[in-house]
Structure formats: C-alpha cells, structure tokens
Amino acid sequence: MKEPLISTHQLHCRYGALEILKDLDLDIPEGSIYGFLGPNGAGKTTTIRLLLGLLKPTAGTIRLFGMELERNRVQVLQRVGALIETPSLYRHLSGRDNLEVMRRMLGLKKSRIDEVLEIVRLRQDAHRPVKQYSLGMCQRLGIALALLPDPELLILDEPTNGLDPSGIREMRELLKDLNQEHGKTIFLSSHLLSEMEKTVTHVGILHQGQLRFQGRIQELQKATQQARTVEVEVGNVLLAKEILLYLGHAVETLDNQRLRVAVQEKEEAAALNQFLVEGGVAVYNLAFSAQSLEEVFLSMTELPAFDSSASLHLQPFLQA
Amino acid sequence: MNTALTFASRGLSAEALKIKHTWALWLALLAPLSIVGMTFLVFFFKGHLFLKSNSDPWLVWATNNFLATAQLLVPLFLALLTALVNGTEHQSGGWKQLYALPVPRWTVFLNKYLLLLALVILAYGTFWLGMLGGGYLLGWLRPELGFQNFHHVQSISLGAFRILVGSLCIFTLQFCLSFRFKSIALSIGLGILFTLAFLIGSRWEHIGYYPYSWPTFSAAAFQAKGSAWFVPQMWYSLAASGLVFLVGLWDSCRREVR
Ligand SMILES: Nc1ncnc2c1ncn2[C@@H]1O[C@H](COP(=O)(O)OP(=O)(O)OP(=O)(O)O)[C@@H](O)[C@H]1O
Numbered sequence A: 001m002k003e004p005l006i007s008t009h010q011l012h013c014r015y016g017a018l019e020i021l022k023d024l025d026l027d028i029p030e031g032s033i034y035g036f037l038g039p040n041g042a043g044k045t046t047t048i049r050l051l052l053g054l055l056k057p058t059a060g061t062i063r064l065f066g067m068e069l070e071r072n073r074v075q076v077l078q079r080v081g082a083l084i085e086t087p088s089l090y091r092h093l094s095g096r097d098n099l100e101v102m103r104r105m106l107g108l109k110k111s112r113i114d115e116v117l118e119i120v121r122l123r124q125d126a127h128r129p130v131k132q133y134s135l136g137m138c139q140r141l142g143i144a145l146a147l148l149p150d151p152e153l154l155i156l157d158e159p160t161n162g163l164d165p166s167g168i169r170e171m172r173e174l175l176k177d178l179n180q181e182h183g184k185t186i187f188l189s190s191h192l193l194s195e196m197e198k199t200v201t202h203v204g205i206l207h208q209g210q211l212r213f214q215g216r217i218q219e220l221q222k223a224t225q226q227a228r229t230v231e232v233e234v235g236n237v238l239l240a241k242e243i244l245l246y247l248g249h250a251v252e253t254l255d256n257q258r259l260r261v262a263v264q265e266k267e268e269a270a271a272l273n274q275f276l277v278e279g280g281v282a283v284y285n286l287a288f289s290a291q292s293l294e295e296v297f298l299s300m301t302e303l304p305a306f307d308s309s310a311s312l313h314l315q316p317f318l319q320a
Numbered sequence B: 001m002n003t004a005l006t007f008a009s010r011g012l013s014a015e016a017l018k019i020k021h022t023w024a025l026w027l028a029l030l031a032p033l034s035i036v037g038m039t040f041l042v043f044f045f046k047g048h049l050f051l052k053s054n055s056d057p058w059l060v061w062a063t064n065n066f067l068a069t070a071q072l073l074v075p076l077f078l079a080l081l082t083a084l085v086n087g088t089e090h091q092s093g094g095w096k097q098l099y100a101l102p103v104p105r106w107t108v109f110l111n112k113y114l115l116l117l118a119l120v121i122l123a124y125g126t127f128w129l130g131m132l133g134g135g136y137l138l139g140w141l142r143p144e145l146g147f148q149n150f151h152h153v154q155s156i157s158l159g160a161f162r163i164l165v166g167s168l169c170i171f172t173l174q175f176c177l178s179f180r181f182k183s184i185a186l187s188i189g190l191g192i193l194f195t196l197a198f199l200i201g202s203r204w205e206h207i208g209y210y211p212y213s214w215p216t217f218s219a220a221a222f223q224a225k226g227s228a229w230f231v232p233q234m235w236y237s238l239a240a241s242g243l244v245f246l247v248g249l250w251d252s253c254r255r256e257v258r
C-alpha cells in the first residue's frame, strides 16, 4: 500500500496545561478529499497549524509526502497551499496586490494571478481594496492565495465559512474539480458533515482532541445502517423480548413498556408486529427510526469523550 | 548563499509592496522634513535676532536640527515607524501565512528588518538633504544671515551619519518589540517610556551606557572640536544592535504561531 500523503503518529499538543490533541493518528491518502470534522474547539485548527509547522507538537511525529515535517519544512511546504482560519489579508491593499505580495514572495509567474482570480470569480473586484470586501469575498481571496502556488496538497480550514449557498456549491464543484481533474489531495475542516458529505471521499471525526472515526465516507454510511431501529410499546415486555430474541434481533429494554429493536429494513417492522401479535403480545405502538449521517456524526461528537456509550451508538446492539 | 539572496530579494520586494497605501513611507519622508521645516521657519523669521553678524550660521543651524532630533524625535520616530510596519502584519494575521510559506523561518524577520532599515536610511537621507538644502535656501532668501559664505557639507554629512549609527540600537530594539508583541500601544509606549527615562536621567554620570542616550552623544560629537569619526557610543550602538538583532532572529525562528 502507498504511504499516505499526510500521516501523523501519536500526535499530542498542549497549550500550557491544557491538552488539546491526544494520540492523533491521521492518515490522509493521496488523491483523496479528506473532510476533517468536529465541533467548535475540537482542535481542527490546532491540527492544521501543526501540519504546517506553525506549532510544535508536544509528542508524536508528522509526515507529509513521506518526509518528516520538522526536518524538511521548506521542501514540504513547497507542495502545500493553505488557508488557516480567517485568511491573512492586507486590508489596505487591493485583492490583486494581496496576491502579488504572495507571488513575489514565492517567485511565481505573473499570469498565475489572473488564473486564480478566474477560479475564485474575483476578477471583477480584484482592483478594490480588501477593506471593502464582504466576508465571502475575503474567503474567496484566501482560497485564491492557497491556490496560487498550484500545490499538490491543499489544506483548507473551513473553506466555506461565510459563503452563501451558491458559493458553497461552487466551492464543492471547485474542490471536486481540483481533485478529479488536477489530481490534488485536499484536506479540509468543517463543522458540518452535511455540507461536505457529497464532496469528501474520506472523513475524520475529531472530538475533544481525539479521533472518533476515520475512514471512507462509505464506512460512515454503513454505520448509519446499523442505527436503524424499531421502537415497540407492548403489554408484556418480557414475553416480547423473548420472542424478538428468538427471531434473532438485538433488543434493548427502554422501560417497562417499551423495547428498541435493531432492524435492517423498514419492511421488517410489519413482520415484527405480526410475530408479536401471534405470540400473544399486545402491541400499542410501533415506530421505525433511522439516524441520518448527520445524526451519527452528532452522536459521536455530543457525548464527552470518556463516556463509553458514544461508541455504543455506532454498534448499537452487539451485546445482544 | 545564492538561494539565501533569492529569498531575501523576493521577500524584500513583497515587503515593499505591503507598505503601499500606508503611512510608513510618508512618515519616513515627512518626519525629517517637518523638523528641518520648523527650524527653517525659526531662522527665516527670527534668525537675525540670535545670529551674530559675520559669524558662521551653519553651526547654530546644524546644532538646532541635530539636538532636538537626537534627544527626542529619533527614538519616537523609530518606535512609531517599526510599530506601524510590523502592526500591519499583526492586524492582518499575516504571521501564520508567512510562517507557512516554503521559505526559511529567518527570512521573515530579516526581510522586515531590511525593509525598515531602508526606510530609516531614507528618513536620514531626507533629513541630511533637507538640512543642506534648507541652509542654502536661507542663504539665498536671507543673505544677511550669511549662510552663503560658509560651507559645511562634510561635517553635516558626518553629523547625520553619526546619529544614524547612534540610533541603530534603538531601532533594532524597537523593531524586536513590535515584531514580537501584537500591541502597537505596548511598543510605542515602551519607546516613550525609555526616551523619558533618558531625559530624566540625562545628568547621571553613567547615562552614556544607556541606549536611548546614544543618538544624543553621537550628535554632540558635531559640536566637540576634533572628535573622531566614531564616538564610543556609536560603537556601543553597533555592537548592541548586532546582539539584539541576533537574539531577535533566533527568537523569531523558534516562534510558535498560535
Ligand atoms: N492561542 C491559544 N492559546 C490557548 N488555547 C488555545 C489557543 N488557540 C486555541 N486554543 C484552544 O485549543 C482548543 C482547540 O482550538 P481549535 O482552534 O483548534 O479548535 P477548532 O476545532 O478549530 O474550532 P473551530 O471549529 O471553532 O474553529 C480550544 O479548546 C481552544 O480553547
């Protein structure tokens, strides 16, 4: 197997006494769009700063392009374009001059500025000072800055922050295009899974500095299938449970009237009902529920990290 | 070495673009011109009252320009200029961008330092030209003051050069302060505080070891008969600014951008 483009091993980071990242093992395969998800304060930006060498890890190693970051900083960064938090813009300069500053610094050719302005659709406003830009325009300019060196790897911290719905869609298309047509690997962070669900190929879910899930988006989707359940309200819980267990379902007792049953398909609900009634159990209520991808994501990030029931949501009824 | 030069020249041209539309360039030109201009007005209107006829007016003219500048205005100017230029970087959150670029870490510090040094030299050049130009202009407009009868281009040039060297340490110190700390008020405030400390303590016998006094000592060499090109304080200033520069550079290389 090929070595991942970004890999971290046992990465730790702390601000003072506060431990921000714990045992982070990231694997970002080459050619992927990797969505790095997590709620506010999870440590996404901190991770990105570590990947760019802006912070030093307290422990652990970071490898990019198969090279150790610490020792090959300049070489590695030559192949990376980044947007970190809010874009760093000189507000008194025009959009074009902001790009020109970066261009001079990197010694790139002049025509590249027009190319990236075209990509982020800022050509019309390029001459205006950045202090007159809207939030979304600043964000676009920040992305233009990241694209300027035509990097193999793009690291974007909340690239859709402040963009309107059509801007978000454009961004998705742009990222897909960069990935599929130009073969770029993209690492992007976001709060919202739904925003990225259709774009990303891989996800990592970070919660309180720990990785709760990492893998292909399909694997996460599979997890949602395990979260399909039927809730039944019955007269005799014990009897009902016995029947259901006999049928091979995983069952969880909620209270003295209600049970939760794991199912594969919605149609099973009807069959369940029939078996229960035939077995002499009075069924008062029956409800099918499925968690969406977003709900699975939320359930992973809502509970405190030390609460083991978080993983229980992922594999709900294995104990049955 | 060649790559280092490439990094420096690229960085410097990028830094130069950043001060477009800011006050930095104007400050470097207007601050020295305003001092010379003010002294010019005093000489133009009141010169006949305090200049003895047939004496050399250039000495009074140069001393007036040099002393006020060296004591008070140079430290404040340097504090302001460095805070202004480094402040744009702090305000835009530009450090994280700069330190994530594929350039060695030391170039960030060096490029900013070189740009500001260029601005400071520009300001001194303007000051020097203004003093000479102002003097000869007075000789032409007010011939009775006698500026046209004497020539001191060499000693005035040397005087301006001495103050430049004498103030290098303050410059480097203020540069490091404003580079390191986000608050503009902090670096300017400290600059004012240090300058005031010098003015208050100027009678103390060891004041000559205090960096904020060095421009004054360097300027005073202009009046002293037969002083060397380099007075001791200029050597202190060169050595100390070299040291502060190295410490600042070292610190900038291991800085974490949060
Ligand atoms: N400069 C700093 N000093 C101390 N603690 C910090 C600093 N920056 C961030 N933190 C802490 O680190 C933790 C992670 O912050 P980080 O910015 O990485 O979160 P994030 O996942 O990017 O959040 P968001 O979605 O809000 O951008 C937070 O608890 C925050 O309080």
Ligand SMILES: [Mg+2]
Pocket: A044, A045, A046, A085, A157
């Ligand atoms: Mg963040």
